Structures are given as structure tokens and as C-alpha cells.
Amino acid sequence: MTETNGPALWASALPRPTAETHKHSRGRLGVVSGPPLRTGAARLAARAGLRIGAGLVKVFCPPDAAMVLAPALEAVMLDVFNDPLDLERLSEPMDAVVIGPAAGVDEATVLNIAALERTGAALVLDADALTVFQGRVDQLALGLDRDDVATPHAGEFERLFPGLLAQKGREDAARQAADVLGCIVVLKGDRTVIAAPDGRVRINDGAAPWLATAGSGDVLAGMIGGLLAQSMDSFEAASAAVWLHAEAARRFGPGLIAEDLPDRLPPLIAQRLDAAPGDA
Numbered sequence: 001m002t003e004t005n006g007p008a009l010w011a012s013a014l015p016r017p018t019a020e021t022h023k024h025s026r027g028r029l030g031v032v033s034g035p036p037l038r039t040g041a042a043r044l045a046a047r048a049g050l051r052i053g054a055g056l057v058k059v060f061c062p063p064d065a066a067m068v069l070a071p072a073l074e075a076v077m078l079d080v081f082n083d084p085l086d087l088e089r090l091s092e093p094m095d096a097v098v099i100g101p102a103a104g105v106d107e108a109t110v111l112n113i114a115a116l117e118r119t120g121a122a123l124v125l126d127a128d129a130l131t132v133f134q135g136r137v138d139q140l141a142l143g144l145d146r147d148d149v150a151t152p153h154a155g156e157f158e159r160l161f162p163g164l165l166a167q168k169g170r171e172d173a174a175r176q177a178a179d180v181l182g183c184i185v186v187l188k189g190d191r192t193v194i195a196a197p198d199g200r201v202r203i204n205d206g207a208a209p210w211l212a213t214a215g216s217g218d219v220l221a222g223m224i225g226g227l228l229a230q231s232m233d234s235f236e237a238a239s240a241a242v243w244l245h246a247e248a249a250r251r252f253g254p255g256l257i258a259e260d261l262p263d264r265l266p267p268l269i270a271q272r273l274d275a276a277p278g279d280a
């Protein structure tokens with residue numbers, strides 16, 4: 001089944017805190033940072049995760065990145081991991097974790113992903129966390145499940161599934177990838193395709209080309225992670241995040257940079273919550 005993505009499909013599932021909510025129960029999101037010269041991507045994702053409503057967001061970084069990150073974070077928290085086992089321990093209490101943006105295309109990233117897969121956290125895999133599995137997509141699929149979301153752009157998709165896009169087109173290629181990986185696949189682009197392993201597909205039309213700017217995908221990964229952390233179903237979380245991300249960019253228009261996106265989310269979310277049928 002193929003649908004056009006829009007708020008009618010998921011607005012009533014958007015998370016909403018209640019009087020009993022505290023920051024931990026609202027949803028804990030982890031974001032794995034790269035090395036000292038490449039921390040910006042994780043910071044973008046973390047801020048987006050907070051803005052979309054996760055109660056607590058922590059960046060996990062290698063030891064030498066800590067002194068770069070510490071002065072650059074406020075509400076977002078920070079923890080240092082020395083090795084994959086450390087990352088596993090820190091991620092255990094998290095509801096969702098984002099890994100990939102500027103993580104590094106190396107074996108350390110593969111081991112870190114394996115560590116995260118041993119926790120109960122839902123995962124968002126983006127950028128380097130996908131590229132690193134070039135030529136070994138079966139290994140990637142082994143650790144993923146329906147709660148997880150992979151967010152390739154066309155270049156990353158091609159690295160994982162060579163020739164599939166040209167052979168099948170974006171919609172069927174994304175559907176097949178979701179089936180093979182066993183997780184939600186968000187094939188990014190001007191018409192982003194959101195595919196589930198059960199064959200359902202949503203097409204997000206009308207995104208603004210102003211989104212073609214470095215770091216906008218990192219923000220999207222954080223938004224999806226933030227919704228997953230709040231226990232939103234992975235297909236709905238991916239659909240909602242893709243639509244809100246595109247809408248924020250459309251409203252901003254020329255001059256958009258990735259940093260602008262997270263802070264544009266609150267009025268959009270408020271509007272969708274107000275419009276959701278059946279909500280108080």
C-alpha cells in the first residue's frame with residue numbers, strides 16, 4: 001500500500017506529556033558523537049531530539065571530544081565512552097539512540113552499532129552508520145528490527161543496495177530495502193520515501209529544496225530519534241519527522257541552514273497537536 005504522507009496519518013499519535021510525566025518518563029535519547037573535529041552533526045541531532053520533545057538527550061562521545069562538546073551544550077547532556085562496552089552501558093537506559101552522523105566510516109562504528117543493538121533502545125542509523133556496511137548489508141540486517149529506522153540519502157542507499165534504485169525506482173527500492181533490513185527505511189530526497197517491512201510505503205511530496213544544505217539530514221535523524229524515544233511507533237515517527245522537517249524548511253525558505261530547523265519545530269508541533277482529533 002502506498003500513501004501520501006501527511007498529518008492525518010500520524011497527528012493523533014504525536015506524543016503529549018501529562019501532569020504525571022517527568023523528564024525520564026518522557027523519553028531518553030542518546031546521540032553518538034564523532035571525534036573532536038566532527039562533533040557538529042551530533043549536536044544538530046541532539047538539539048532536534050530535544051525540540052521534538054524527548055525529555056532528556058545525552059550525547060555520547062569519545063574521550064578526546066569531551067572538551068569540544070562540553071562548552072557547546074546546555075540542555076543537552078554529555079557522557080564519555082572509552083569503548084563499545086562503555087557505550088552499551090551508557091545506552092542501556094536510553095529509549096532511542098542515533099548513530100551515524102559524522103561517526104566515522106571505520107570498524108569502531110561497526111562495533112559501536114553492535115553494542116547499541118545489544119540494548120533495548122530503538123536505533124536511528126544514518127550517514128556513516130550505513131556507509132560502513134557497504135558490501136555487507138546482510139550483517140547490517142542481522143542486528144536490526146521493526147523498531148529501528150535507517151535514513152539513507154540516495155548515495156548511501158546505492159552503497160548498501162547497488163543498482164536497486166535504477167532497477168526498481170525509489171518507491172519499490174525503498175520497500176525492498178525495508179524488507180531486507182527488517183526496519184523502517186527513510187529514503188531521503190526531494191520526494192522522501194518512508195517504507196516499512198510489511199510493505200507499507202508513504203511518499204512525502206513537496207519538500208523545499210532549501211533542505212539541500214549540510215546537516216539537515218542530521219537534524220532529521222535527531223527528530224526521528226526524539227519521537228522514537230517518546231515511544232511513538234517507528235513508522236509513524238519517521239513519517240511525522242519527515243513531514244515536520246520538510247514543513248519547517250518550506251516555511252523558512254531561502255537562507256535556511258541546518259541550525260535553523262530545530263527551533264522552527266515548536267509552532268508546527270503545537271499546530272498538529274491542536275488539530276489532532278480526539279485530543280484534549
Ligand SMILES: NC(=O)C1=CN([C@@H]2O[C@H](COP(=O)(O)OP(=O)(O)OC[C@H]3O[C@@H](n4cnc5c(N)ncnc54)[C@H](OP(=O)(O)O)[C@@H]3O)[C@@H](O)[C@H]2O)[C@@H](O)CC1
Nearest residue numbers: 038040041100101102103104127128153154155214215218
Ligand atoms: N556539521 C557536520 O558536522 C556535518 C557532518 N556531516 C558528516 O560528514 C561525513 C561525510 O559527509 P558527506 O556529505 O561527505 O558524505 P556523503 O553524504 O556520503 O557524500 C559523499 C558523496 O556521496 C554522494 N552523495 C551525497 N549525497 C547524495 C545524494 N543525496 N544523492 C546521491 N549521491 C549523494 C556525493 O557524490 P557525488 O555526487 O559528489 O559524486 C558525495 O560527494 C558524514 O559523517 C556526515 O554525517 C554531514 O552530515 C554534514 C554536516
Ligand SMILES: Nc1ncnc2c1ncn2[C@@H]1O[C@H](COP(=O)(O)OP(=O)(O)O)[C@@H](O)[C@H]1O
Nearest residue numbers: 188189190207208209211212214215216217218
Ligand atoms: N532537493 C531537495 N528537495 C527537498 N529536500 C531535499 C532536497 N535535497 C535534500 N533534501 C532533504 O535534505 C536532507 C538532506 O539529508 P542528508 O543528505 O543526509 O544531509 P546531511 O548528511 O548533510 O545531513 C534530507 O532530509 C533530504 O530529504
